[in-house]
Amino acid sequence: MATQAHGRNNYPASVVVDSTGATVGTFDGGARLFTGSGASSTMTQTVDLTPSAALIDAGLVTADMSAYLGGYLNQNDYSELTYEFRDTSGGALHTAHFAPVKAADRGNASGFVKRAETIPVPPQARSVLITANFVRYIAPANDGYLDNISLVLDAPPGELQVTHTSDTTTPVSEGDEVTYTTTLTNTGKQRIDVDHVLVMSGVLDDADLLSGPTSSDGAITVSPTGADRTLTGSLEPGQSVTVTFKVKTKPYAEQGDHQLVSAVTEAGSAPGQTPGSCDGLALCTDVPSADTAAVPLVNPVVGGVAAATALAAGGVFVLARRRKTTA
The missing domain is CATH 2.60.40 (Immunoglobulin-like)
Structure with a gap:
């Protein structure tokens, strides 16, 4: 895994494209984006949910997940993302998967497509393992892109x-x-x-x-x-x-x-x-x-x-x- 500057050295700016290749929006991606390295690469992060345990076990919490996945022109290098909700022993209770954004999804244009999903957090969930995979189809660069990975827990006030x-x-x-x-x-x-x-x-x-x-x-x-x-x-x-x-x-x-x-x-x-x-x-x-x-x-x-x-x-x-x- 590596990072690159938005809009430089042929890396895309923070733009959203559709399946025709048209730019349909922008987002605040900051200065840099995540890219893969080598034939494949992975990065992970574990989020602790124990401060919200009581609300989660009462069935009151939802998880809002989103990210921008992208790639380069007509290449099928891609990134994919999973959110695995785990119990105290690390057992998987639910897994949300953001499918890869291939060249056809981007209309062969360099840019990003937003993936998002909202689910009830399963009772007994105590952590979320977020895993990003980057896969190269065409050498030498791994041009699977990823930005603005987000997980927000929400509960009735x-x-x-x-x-x-x-x-x-x-x-x-x-x-x-x-x-x-x-x-x-x-x-x-x-x-x-x-x-x-x-x-x-x-x-x-x-x-x-x-x-x-x-x-x-x-x-x-x-x-x-x-x-x-x-x-x-x-x-x-x-x-x-x-x-x-x-x-x-x-x-x-x-x-x-x-x-x-x-x-x-x-x-x-x-x-x-x-x-x-x-x-x-x-x-x-x-x-x-x-x-x-x-x-x-x-x-x-x-x-x-x-x-x-x-x-x-x-x-x-x-x-x-x-x-x-x-x-």
Whole structure:
């Protein structure tokens, strides 16, 4: 096996040809291509699949294989390629074979033809032996060409669904309690990382924290960051974790903007200051003030009564995030 520069000394550029010899495309082959040496030559590489063993044995992984095979003018020198999927003892579970590209396949033109195949990776596969053979028909040079040998493992991604709710949909009076619940669920096929912020500053300027935020499972850790909390960890497929906290509405005179705003964002997307509304926040509960509440409420200082002032909550908001892992 040897390498040669693309487009020099009669070696082809990175061009794709069809059976008529017409150039039908190009590819990024880098500076050099593989060629044979002598009457025949072989090169091999073993790819370790053990990091993906769990997904493979669950039948969730596919293998995308491709390469560019070619030759010189009307010569039938060729290359061929095999991908042999093996178990832990080296036994063959499946073999994919890319057939040689002969002169007739190239229309007697110098260039390449792309070969590709996608298969489910067989359970118990722990390695792939990739073997390239180069065979000479006409001396002296072995003009079987090969470039861009590729093996990509793919699996369905983890998918994170997040909901954020409050336990009331009507205006509340000072002294009323409101419970907020954030639910994080992995609806995908593999583990997914969580790195979110529970924005509480827009609530705590109008209410006192009674309890929480508390995670229902150690898979998600709640950590303080100023008035807000970070939610970090990872979830297995199908796993769901809730984070809850409860507040009590302050007396009217002690409230901030009379607007109870709670949100969940991805890390790095939390507002830089206390939010006064849900504007720009996809996953948010917004509680109107007394002036805009569906049920008119009065300031107890003005009205002379210990009446309700200002805070409502409610609704359910869903945000889904998709991640892909390849190996």
